Amino acid sequence: MALVKDAIAFDGVGQTFLTDTGPLTALSGVDLRLDQHEFVAVLGPSGCGKSTLLRLTAGLMTPTAGRVSVFGKPVDGPRDDVGIVFQQATLLPWASVADNVVFPARHMRGRVDAQDRAQAQAIIETVGLKGFEQRLPGELSGGMQQRVGIARALFLNPDILLMDEPFSALDALTRDAMGFELLRLWQASPKTVLFITHSIPEAVLLADRVVVMSKRPGRVIADLRVPLGRPRDENALRTPEMQDYMAHLRGLLIHKEVA
Numbered sequence: 001m002a003l004v005k006d007a008i009a010f011d012g013v014g015q016t017f018l019t020d021t022g023p024l025t026a027l028s029g030v031d032l033r034l035d036q037h038e039f040v041a042v043l044g045p046s047g048c049g050k051s052t053l054l055r056l057t058a059g060l061m062t063p064t065a066g067r068v069s070v071f072g073k074p075v076d077g078p079r080d081d082v083g084i085v086f087q088q089a090t091l092l093p094w095a096s097v098a099d100n101v102v103f104p105a106r107h108m109r110g111r112v113d114a115q116d117r118a119q120a121q122a123i124i125e126t127v128g129l130k131g132f133e134q135r136l137p138g139e140l141s142g143g144m145q146q147r148v149g150i151a152r153a154l155f156l157n158p159d160i161l162l163m164d165e166p167f168s169a170l171d172a173l174t175r176d177a178m179g180f181e182l183l184r185l186w187q188a189s190p191k192t193v194l195f196i197t198h199s200i201p202e203a204v205l206l207a208d209r210v211v212v213m214s215k216r217p218g219r220v221i222a223d224l225r226v227p228l229g230r231p232r233d234e235n236a237l238r239t240p241e242m243q244d245y246m247a248h249l250r251g252l253l254i255h256k257e258v259a
């Protein structure tokens, strides 16, 4: 089947919040497109509206200007073809790993059937948690909890995966390992990924394209293809070409942060 162009499209998107101290414009004039199965990382200063971009894509809010479309249709509410992974896994602490993973089925259909259980088991195995199905989140390490969060986001086999700094609370080694695990999952079952991070190496190692946003009100100031083939490993970042590429990204970020 041919891949869809512009699986996610932001056209002149703006978002202004009404706050106690007056209107706050988080995003202004954001234009961005992702083709189906593209992996796009977003870098930008704190508060520039990166999480807001994800919430708009997930249909958790509607933009105050412009339009967000998924597969050609304006987003007008939460969608079941979109999975979200947050910085903290936000698991139900009293529910087992297996129950956390099937939670979207319970939430959407009000019940969980044998097929859901089988599907959850397969995903739990895919993310490397076989044997931990009946454990509670509190019994797991941070990396394992984040794996449960990823399994839950993948449970409905969404076309689109939105990830909001999913590995930033993890130690450096676990973080790197989780990044490669994510790539493995993405290559085995391709998805359109919008991935927010503060880490330039993480963005470069994972993504097809890196988008840099300005400070608030956030807009896209650079949209650069990553000049690396796949598969990738950390050594790929050590070449002079990649060091220059990352220095360029850093320059864009630092310059725009103080501008």
Ligand SMILES: Nc1ncnc2c1ncn2[C@@H]1O[C@H](COP(=O)(O)OP(=O)(O)OP(=O)(O)O)[C@@H](O)[C@H]1O
Pocket (backbone or CB within 6 Å): 017, 018, 019, 024, 026, 044, 045, 046, 047, 048, 049, 050, 051, 052, 053, 216
């Ligand atoms: N519901 C809301 N009501 C009021 N202001 C909001 C709301 N959501 C976000 N904001 C404000 O909008 C701006 C952008 O927030 P957002 O969380 O999207 O930024 P971010 O780029 O993800 O930040 P960070 O990198 O620090 O996580 C911030 O100034 C934030 O305080």
